[in-house]
Amino acid sequence: MAVILITGGARSGKSKRAETRARAFPGQPVYVATAEALDAEMETRIARHRARRGTDWIEREVPLDLVPALIASDGGGARLVDCLTLWLSNLMHAERDWEHAVSELAAVLPRLKSSVVFVTNEVGLGIVPDNALARSFRDAAGIMNQTVAAAADEVEFVVAGLPMKLK
Amino acid sequence: MAVILITGGARSGKSKRAETRARAFPGQPVYVATAEALDAEMETRIARHRARRGTDWIEREVPLDLVPALIASDGGGARLVDCLTLWLSNLMHAERDWEHAVSELAAVLPRLKSSVVFVTNEVGLGIVPDNALARSFRDAAGIMNQTVAAAADEVEFVVAGLPMKLK
Amino acid sequence: MAVILITGGARSGKSKRAETRARAFPGQPVYVATAEALDAEMETRIARHRARRGTDWIEREVPLDLVPALIASDGGGARLVDCLTLWLSNLMHAERDWEHAVSELAAVLPRLKSSVVFVTNEVGLGIVPDNALARSFRDAAGIMNQTVAAAADEVEFVVAGLPMKLK
Numbered sequence: 001m002a003v004i005l006i007t008g009g010a011r012s013g014k015s016k017r018a019e020t021r022a023r024a025f026p027g028q029p030v031y032v033a034t035a036e037a038l039d040a041e042m043e044t045r046i047a048r049h050r051a052r053r054g055t056d057w058i059e060r061e062v063p064l065d066l067v068p069a070l071i072a073s074d075g076g077g078a079r080l081v082d083c084l085t086l087w088l089s090n091l092m093h094a095e096r097d098w099e100h101a102v103s104e105l106a107a108v109l110p111r112l113k114s115s116v117v118f119v120t121n122e123v124g125l126g127i128v129p130d131n132a133l134a135r136s137f138r139d140a141a142g143i144m145n146q147t148v149a150a151a152a153d154e155v156e157f158v159v160a161g162l163p164m165k166l167k
Numbered sequence: 168m169a170v171i172l173i174t175g176g177a178r179s180g181k182s183k184r185a186e187t188r189a190r191a192f193p194g195q196p197v198y199v200a201t202a203e204a205l206d207a208e209m210e211t212r213i214a215r216h217r218a219r220r221g222t223d224w225i226e227r228e229v230p231l232d233l234v235p236a237l238i239a240s241d242g243g244g245a246r247l248v249d250c251l252t253l254w255l256s257n258l259m260h261a262e263r264d265w266e267h268a269v270s271e272l273a274a275v276l277p278r279l280k281s282s283v284v285f286v287t288n289e290v291g292l293g294i295v296p297d298n299a300l301a302r303s304f305r306d307a308a309g310i311m312n313q314t315v316a317a318a319a320d321e322v323e324f325v326v327a328g329l330p331m332k333l334k
Numbered sequence: 335m336a337v338i339l340i341t342g343g344a345r346s347g348k349s350k351r352a353e354t355r356a357r358a359f360p361g362q363p364v365y366v367a368t369a370e371a372l373d374a375e376m377e378t379r380i381a382r383h384r385a386r387r388g389t390d391w392i393e394r395e396v397p398l399d400l401v402p403a404l405i406a407s408d409g410g411g412a413r414l415v416d417c418l419t420l421w422l423s424n425l426m427h428a429e430r431d432w433e434h435a436v437s438e439l440a441a442v443l444p445r446l447k448s449s450v451v452f453v454t455n456e457v458g459l460g461i462v463p464d465n466a467l468a469r470s471f472r473d474a475a476g477i478m479n480q481t482v483a484a485a486a487d488e489v490e491f492v493v494a495g496l497p498m499k500l501k
Contacts, residue, residue, distance in 0.1 A: 010309055125344075128344070160174055160287075160324075294460065
């Protein structure tokens, strides 16, 4: 059992890397999508990811209740959660207590039997955003990434499709 | 012969690093600028780069037709292409098929006799941009960087003037 | 004596890492804050940093005159300067000559007796900002980071709370 966090920028090859890592564990892999197909841009992205992944994955759509979903699918193949930043954004839009949800996630990880590979985004390496909501989101994403990284066995930072080992 | 990709953020020292790498190959180096001096900000930047580089470079201005230019200058010293993100931006503004151009570039690289050092930018590590055009551009830049990195012999990520070896 | 530069994105764990590094030197550590508590968002951030650091630090508020402050506090414990990007922003708002100030800082570093740990931000890895002022700032920050990194004994890039050694 291992908890792996794959972080990086937009279109850096994070999902592909995470798929490779998840497939390397025994059992049928489970794809936990935090995205919902709410608009055309998102639908296209989801369809492209699915086409690359292939059809041998169990698929779950989990926009909010990630911890119960990880517990429910525990004991089988590795779970690939793609991605944590979208989960965070969903929590914030739904006015859930994201800090509590992130702590709960970090707390449950050591107790899981099956491996989990998380995809997340680095969003804090640009200029400070003008609007306060974007600033709150990048602060929250940074805290979430630090929290999950601290609880993970391995952390990789992907740039141009190439992973750097952070932990 | 080697294909080297130097990536990093704005003003991270990418161009300087790429110049050092290109000069290390035998022969007179060729500077392939994808920038055109269209406004004062760009003119200043071009002049500053030229002053640092020195006058011993062959200079070419290639905003769009990069593959033919690499073939035409093949057989001499190393080519430094500065930079791929601007080339991509030029292709998009000219309504060229950038995906085809990027594939064509990746395909020609293994057949070249002279070395090529590419400079590119990481643009996907900030908050998701508000406007759809900026989102398309950062997606395209990410795909281009992954494609060229896969075809390159070496990839470096430069932060604060210091290179990290990715490949 | 050592000069250490800790760089990274927003909420990447830079300050915490810098505190750990500064505490490892003998003597009472000095916290040099470049932030001024001008609004509620900043006040909250300052209070949170102080709560984590503990009360055993000498505290200085130095929004502009960093070089004299480093000379004045020299000879005791390590100084933690948090952060250089805010110092740069303060210099620019006060219409000081930031290029001169950065050169002066780099020049004084080898002559100091006590160690200094600098925190800075990477701000150039997102999409090119629309407004010219933001573009100037990210260019200036990149130049400052390269200059201080060149003068430092050690440079670390922090992602998700995990340091990568650059130098």
